[in-house]
Amino acid sequence: MINIRIVIFLLLSNYCVAQDVNFNLGNSKELNYYSEIPFEYVNGKIIVSVLINENKYRFLLDTGAPNLITKRLSTILNLESLQELKISDANQIKSTMNIVQLPNLTIGSIIFENSVALSSQDENNLVFDCFEIDGFIGSNLLRNSIIQIDVKNKILIITNDLKKLHLNNENSSKLSLFGQQSSPFIWLKLTGSKDSGKEQVLLDTGMKGFYDISHKNYIKFKDEKIFSEVANGKGSESIGLSGNSPESEQVRLLLKHMKIANSAFLNISTTTTNDNNSRIGIGLFENGIGTIDFINKKFYFEQYEHNKDLIEKYLPFSRTIINNKLSIGIVWDEKLKAKINYGDEIIEINGKNYENYKLCDFINKSIFENITVSEIKIRNKKGEINIITL
Incomplete structure (x- = not known):
């Protein structure tokens, strides 16, 4: 199996700590709540419907991040920046985002009020665009709740009453x-x-x-x-x-x-x-x-x-996206290291051309799941095209 690894994980940097920023704000409006929420499951991502100002938006459930919204949604909601922060993503790449106060969010039958979120400053983002989402529901919003995730039946339960879940x-x-x-x-x-x-x-x-x-x-x-x-x-x-x-x-x-x-x-x-x-x-x-x-x-x-x-069949290379092209990520096989390198563009796999393939299909679809790769055609950094039999 070959996958493009999309990891959406954000932690606040030390810069934020020095400014004493607290994301653990806001609570549910209801004192007692239980809601079963259907979700979409798109290539390993849980996407739920969130109601804001009577309009529906798509949010990704991400316990590895705080609440986050796109620049587009921030503009639609006319939100003002409370503060600018430096954050680090899963790859330790630092960027700057704004903190904003969110309007009431309704997830299922539960209303969350007085919460805050990061707001992206980027007009375009591969993750937001390909999954067609407006933001993340993060761990700070859920900190006073109990959530149960049933991927098989695509149901998310949010409650504050443990007895309703009948757990062992x-x-x-x-x-x-x-x-x-x-x-x-x-x-x-x-x-x-x-x-x-x-x-x-x-x-x-x-x-x-x-x-x-x-x-x-x-x-x-x-x-x-x-x-x-x-x-x-x-x-x-x-x-x-x-x-x-x-x-x-x-x-x-x-x-x-x-x-x-x-x-x-x-x-x-x-x-x-x-x-x-x-x-x-x-x-x-x-x-x-x-x-x-x-x-x-x-x-x-x-x-x-x-x-x-969970045994997997190993491939001699992993793949990634570089400059919007399907590319070689890491070469694992010692003999293959003399033939392909990190950053080489993957033109074909098993005779199928991917040069003009939609970029988002690499991200939000499992198009390479369980595939056995026997041959790849690559374009190296010199522009040379080579066919490699695996």
């Missing part, structure tokens, strides 16, 4: 909330061929995929026999809100066993990232029903299949 405490683990946006973190138990360890990771519903380990955390585990190194490569494959991650050395890894709450997974493939935090993404929720209890600081997970084997 044996399937729970501790949840910690950090920072000015109440980011949810959980603990994983990682087991390799000989050793085991624990890692605290961000629970990030805005991240496609199952598990990303930060390079910083991997270095701490490296001397233990927990992860198996499959390959090394230099390049970039993930796209954050502010663009591509910088070119860097990364490692492809295999983890034998992972335990989350009372659930177990086998043969987890992952690639190191430049981020400071490791993350569990929406791939977890594709394997069971997850409940994030921000109120009581617990995470519940009911796995569909115990000891789920």
